[in-house]
Amino acid sequence: MVHWLKYTTSFVLFLLAYMAFTHTNWWCWSALVYAWLLIPFVELLQQPNTANLSETEEIAAKKDRMYDVVLYVAVIIHIVLMFVFLHSLQTTGLSVAVRIARIATMGLLCGTFGINVAHELGHRINQYKQAMAKIALLTSLYMHFFLEHNRGHISGWQRLKTPGTASLQVSVYRFWIRSVIGTYVNAWRIANKYMQQQGLPVIHYQNEMLQMQVIQLIWVMGIWFFMGWKIALYYIVTAIIVFFIIRNRELY
Template structure:
């Protein structure tokens, strides 16, 4: 039964359903839920740093229900993408209402598409990885997997990592640097992998080649069946989802760096190299992504058994609240530079 608490994430698609089928302010219900109600609730509920004991951890590790909940997000994401294509073409839809629905789909793409795609992309079986690729394709962010697994996890908390925010770097410039640099490095990593195996970069085993073709097919299909307006709206919603991802990247490692030896080698990744959050609602809505320190310590560990440890630097609130804080750079620097001095 412990696994069922993660069904909380489906409050987001429920709110998006209302957004797609109602008008006026109701179209902004998903945005209000994620960045209004959730941050308030996280101030009301105390963080929960408790972990499973060894026996419980083994039981929950083998509990398939946690994985089935992830699987359920795939048809939900695809169904809502289909609904979105029609919801934005509703007659007499105002610009205000259109913006609300764009943000609703964008939150779906960032939370279910990219976040769950990230979790499934770390699994060691091809079926789970394939579902993760479908979710990432629904947000046209497929380059995430090659870069994240082989680049970000290897270079995290170093200047080499596109997804590690430097101290005093504002979130708006980070969005651009992180996204485009990670895309470039995804190509470099795949090209290097193919070269080491004696193959040309232009090979069907180069995931970036396949992902690029799939992105072109997806965008062309949307244009063919739904037209230019729907295609533009889909791209905008995907960008919103990608910016949500990059905002999360920004807060997860902000200002944290691994020590470098005289030879130039960096120390091993520790649980001190990621910001952690044990705020209840954020953990449930994002499948324990906020226990990010343990995730980087062991990237293959399933989300339900991620631990909170005292040496991990702690965020003052959960992810949604931290993203809001990051959008106001002077306030962000004031809070986080004080936290950095404590580390």
């Protein structure tokens, strides 16, 4: 059996998102119903599969480039759909319900493909794979995740002290505020410390965190300039949705 093929089934969400961005009827809600209602319901009925790959299968999987190809295709489709989404909101006469559905759908895409695929690519050592991870994170205005997760959350000596890890019995609201703000602040701390170790000032073009802020600002301002402030505002709302999705997932 070709194990990587099963991961392409997630592309169904891309198709439903495209339908949501190009239709004004019930299709607008199809991706949300699929991801937040249908899949959880099916998982309740299914028995969990606890089997892992054998040692031989794991070695073969690591050598199979098709796993990487699935990730590359996901990033490309995700970016294309981002522009389809932004263009769709420029359509005149859209109802409030349609706008809400499309914004929530794009937030869902960014919180699933944008973050999860970037998370996977961000752990690779190849620069072009890490670049693709940062591009995917850009769509969520969450580029600092690459820096904080790889150099803070994962490499930290005590994960329970990192802002991205929830303490026992912490409320979802308290964790969300702490993690969103804490992760951002910690990313700056990591980047600044690296600059100091290199003997360079914090405010320097080589500061990776500073680079990310400039790139994200240019991206948002570009949307504002070419599509208007309303579209830029809608886009920012999708990023806020992503913050809820990723942090609520880590809580559980």
